[in-house]
Amino acid sequence: MVTLASRSRTPQGSARKPKLINGAPAPNPAVRVLKGIVLLICCAAVAIPFVGVISTSLADQEQITQAGGYVLWPERPSLDAYEAIFRGGVVTRATLVSIGVTLVGSLLSMAVVALLAYSLSRPGSFAHRPLLMLVLVTMLFNAGMIPNYLLIKQLGLIDSWWALILPPAVSAFQVIIVRAFFMEVPREIVDAARIDGAGELQILTRIMLPLSKAVLAVVGLFQAVAYWSAFFNALLYINSTDKWPLQLVLRSYVVDNTAIGTDLPGEIVPPQQSLQMAILVVSLVPICLLYPFLQKHFAKGVVVGAVKG
Amino acid sequence: MRTTMMRRLRRDWFLLMLGLPGLLLVVLFHYVPLAGNVIAFKDYRPYLTIWEAPWVGFDNFRVIYDGDPAFLNALTNTLIISLIQIVVVFPIPIALAVLLNSLLSEKIKRVVQSVLYLPHFMSWVIVVALFQQMLGNAGLYNTWARAHEFPILHLIGNADLFLPLITSQAIWKDVGWGTIIFLAAISRVDTELFEAVAVDGGGRLRQLWHVTLPAIRSVVVLLLILRLGDVLTVGFEQIILQQAAVGQDASEVLDTYVYNRGIIDGNFGLAAAVGLVKGAIGLALVLIANKIAHLFGERGIYSRW
Numbered sequence: 378m379v380t381l382a383s384r385s386r387t388p389q390g391s392a393r394k395p396k397l398i399n400g401a402p403a404p405n406p407a408v409r410v411l412k413g414i415v416l417l418i419c420c421a422a423v424a425i426p427f428v429g430v431i432s433t434s435l436a437d438q439e440q441i442t443q444a445g446g447y448v449l450w451p452e453r454p455s456l457d458a459y460e461a462i463f464r465g466g467v468v469t470r471a472t473l474v475s476i477g478v479t480l481v482g483s484l485l486s487m488a489v490v491a492l493l494a495y496s497l498s499r500p501g502s503f504a505h506r507p508l509l510m511l512v513l514v515t516m517l518f519n520a521g522m523i524p525n526y527l528l529i530k531q532l533g534l535i536d537s538w539w540a541l542i543l544p545p546a547v548s549a550f551q552v553i554i555v556r557a558f559f560m561e562v563p564r565e566i567v568d569a570a571r572i573d574g575a576g577e578l579q580i581l582t583r584i585m586l587p588l589s590k591a592v593l594a595v596v597g598l599f600q601a602v603a604y605w606s607a608f609f610n611a612l613l614y615i616n617s618t619d620k621w622p623l624q625l626v627l628r629s630y631v632v633d634n635t636a637i638g639t640d641l642p643g644e645i646v647p648p649q650q651s652l653q654m655a656i657l658v659v660s661l662v663p664i665c666l667l668y669p670f671l672q673k674h675f676a677k678g679v680v681v682g683a684v685k686g
Numbered sequence: 687m688r689t690t691m692m693r694r695l696r697r698d699w700f701l702l703m704l705g706l707p708g709l710l711l712v713v714l715f716h717y718v719p720l721a722g723n724v725i726a727f728k729d730y731r732p733y734l735t736i737w738e739a740p741w742v743g744f745d746n747f748r749v750i751y752d753g754d755p756a757f758l759n760a761l762t763n764t765l766i767i768s769l770i771q772i773v774v775v776f777p778i779p780i781a782l783a784v785l786l787n788s789l790l791s792e793k794i795k796r797v798v799q800s801v802l803y804l805p806h807f808m809s810w811v812i813v814v815a816l817f818q819q820m821l822g823n824a825g826l827y828n829t830w831a832r833a834h835e836f837p838i839l840h841l842i843g844n845a846d847l848f849l850p851l852i853t854s855q856a857i858w859k860d861v862g863w864g865t866i867i868f869l870a871a872i873s874r875v876d877t878e879l880f881e882a883v884a885v886d887g888g889g890r891l892r893q894l895w896h897v898t899l900p901a902i903r904s905v906v907v908l909l910l911i912l913r914l915g916d917v918l919t920v921g922f923e924q925i926i927l928q929q930a931a932v933g934q935d936a937s938e939v940l941d942t943y944v945y946n947r948g949i950i951d952g953n954f955g956l957a958a959a960v961g962l963v964k965g966a967i968g969l970a971l972v973l974i975a976n977k978i979a980h981l982f983g984e985r986g987i988y989s990r991w
Binding site for chain 2: 422426605631
C-alpha cells in the first residue's frame with residue numbers, strides 16, 4: 378500500500394494498479410527518512426567548509442579573536458582581508474598570472490584542438506589513419522615526470538609561463554570529443570558548401586564551428602579549470618616567486634602556513650586566518666563562476682567521451 | 687598508387703596544415719619525452735646534454751632490483767593506497783548513484799548533484815587547504831572543541847592517520863563526480879525492466895540486483911580496467927602537498943620518490959629509471975586487463991579495429 382505522504386509526491390498519472398514510481402514500488406517512509414539523512418550529511422560535508430572559509434574571510438578582527446580563529450557566520454562582514462591581499466603584493470601578482478595563463482591557455486587550446494579535430498575529421502584524407510592513431514595512442518602512455526622536465530628545460534621554458542600553457546594544450550581526449558561533433562555534421566552540407574566554392578577555412582569557420590559551439594565551450598571550460606588549478610607543473614617549472622601562479626601562493630601561504638603579512642604594507646593587518654581564507658576564496662571564485670556553465674554541459678561531454686572513446 | 691597518394695596530398699595539404707600546430711604539440715609533448723627516457727640508461731649531469739652523458743647500461747635500475755629500502759617503502763605505500771582506493775573508494779560512487787537514482791523528486795536530485803559535483807573542480811591545493819582549515823590543529827573544529835571542552839582531534843600531520851586522511855580527501859573530492867557515469871548507465875535502462883520485476887513481485891532489492899547492477903556492469907569493468915593501469919599512480923599532488931607534515935616513511939609513493947630523487951636530489955638517471963619501469967608496468971597492466979575484459983565478452987577500453 379502507498380502511504381499518504383508518498384502519494385502526495387507521486388507524479389500524477391502513475392495511479393495505476395501496482396503502485397510504481399520509475400518502475401519501482403513506492404518506498405517505505407523509514408527508508409526515505411534514512412536516504413534524506415544520508416544525502417543531507419553528504420551535502421553538509423561539502424557545503425560547510427565553503428561557508429566556513431567565506432565567512433572567516435569576511436569576518437572582522439574582533440569576532441575572529443573572540444571565536445578563537447574561525448567563524449561560521451560573519452556578524453559584521455568587512456572586506457579588509459581582500460583589501461589587504463590586493464594591495465599589490467604577492468597575491469595580487471599571482472592572481473594576475475593565473476588569470477593570464479588561464480585565458481591565454483584555454484583560448485589557445487580551443488583553437489588548436491578545433492583545428493586538429495577538423496583536420497582529422499575527414500576519413501579518406503591524406504594519412505588520415507596514421508595521424509589519428511598518432512593522437513589516440515597518447516592516451517595509453519605518459520612519458521614520465523623526468524623526461525618531461527628535461528624537455529621543458531631543453532626548450533628553455535623553465536621559469537616561463539609557456540611551460541604552464543603549452544604542454545597541456547592538446548589532449549587526445551578533447552580532440553576525440555570535438556572530432557566526433559564535426560563528424561556528425563551531415564556530409565551534404567559540407568559538399569554543398571564546397572560546390573559553392575568554399576575552402577577548408579570557410580567550411581570550418583562558417584559551418585563546423587557555429588554548429589559545435591556547445592562542445593567547444595565544454596573543451597574551453599574544462600581547459601580553463603585545468604589551467605586555473607594547475608599546481609604541479611607550476612611547482613616543477615616556475616622557480617622565481619615573482620612568477621608564481623595563485624596555486625603556489627595558496628600552497629605556501631595557506632597549506633604550509635608560511636607567514637603572511639610580511640609583504641603586506643599598511644598599519645592594520647587583518648587576522649592571519651581571514652587573510653588565508655581570502656586567498657582561498659580568490660582561488661575558488663573563478664571555479665564557482667564557471668560552475669553553472671560547466672554543469673550545463675559536462676555530463677553530456679563526459680558521456681560522449683566515454684561512448685566515442 | 688604513388689600518384690594517387692600525391693594527388694591526395696595535393697588535395698589535402700591545406701587540411702593538414704590546419705592540423706599541424708596541434709600535431710606538433712602532441713609530438714613535442716607526448717612523443718619527444720619518450721625518447722628522453724634514454725637517460726634512464728645514462729649518467730646524466732645537468733651540465734651535459736642528454737646525448738653527451740655517458741651510457742651506463744642498467745646501472746640506474748640497480749636501485750629497483752637490489753631492493754633499496756626507500757624504493758621498497760615507496761612501492762609498498764603505493765600499492766596499499768591503490769588497494770584502498772579500489773576496495774574502499776571505488777564502490778562509493780556506485781552506491782551513491784543507486785541512491786541518487788532512487789530519489790523521486792528530480793529537483794532534489796539535481797540540487798544534490800550540483801553540490802556533490804563541485805569539489806571535483808577544485809585543485810588539490812584547495813582541497814588540502816580546506817581540510818587543514820577545517821580539521822587541522824588550529825582549524826575550525828579544534829578551535830571550537832577547545833572553547834567547548836570537546837576532545838581535540840589530531841587528524842592533520844599525523845603519520846598514523848595519513849592513509850585515512852588522504853582516503854577521505856579523495857572521497858570528498860571525487861565521489862560525487864564519480865556518480866555521473868554510473869547514473870548515465872542506469873538512466874539508459876528501459877523502465878519496463880524495473881516494472882517487470884515489480885510485477886513479478888520483486889522488491890527494490892531484487893530490482894537492484896537483477897536490473898540496475900547488471901546495467902552498469904560493463905561501465906564498472908571499464909573503470910576497473912582503467913584503474914588497474916593506474917595501480918602505480920596514486921594522488922601525487924595530494925601527497926606532495928602533505929608530505930612535509932607527515933614525513934616520507936608514511937607518505938612516499940612512487941611518483942613522489944621519482945620527484946624527490948630526480949628533481950630535488952638531482953639524480954635524474956635513477957628517477958627516470960624508476961619512472962620508466964612504472965610507466966611500462968602501467969601500460970602492460972592496461973593491455974592485459976583489456977585482453978581479460980575481451981575474454982569475458984566486455985567491450986573494454988578499445989575494441990580490436
